[in-house]
Amino acid sequence: MDDPISALDAHVRLKIINNVFFGVLKNRTRILVTHAIDFLDRADHIIIMDKGSIQAQGTFAELQNHTTFKEMMVLNKINKSSLDQKEEGTEDQEKADQSSVHDHLKDSE
Secondary structure (H helix, E strand, C coil): CCCCCCCCCHHHHHHHHHHHHHHCCCCCCCEEEEECCCCCCHHCCCCEECEEEEEEEEHHHHHCCCCHHHHHHHHHHHHHHHHHHHCCCHHHHHHHHHHHHHHHHHHHH
């Protein structure tokens, strides 16, 4: 499925994920292409792609130390915080967010 949850708010997306992907379809092979990474920890296998190339793949646990995976998780956390505070993102805020990701990654090395 090609990002069927992208236009949904967090509450509806959670219901769809729980009731459809991990409910009705739980005993079937499911392939979900998405930018929403909130549910990666529930996936059997994750493939991270960029411009048509596989950057990394494995289980959630296997990807914990992969640089691209770490960046995605930090960006997701920053974006969630921004949405929770209902702040509108600007170009300057996005640059600050990316700088924050790089600072966080340096600190964790």
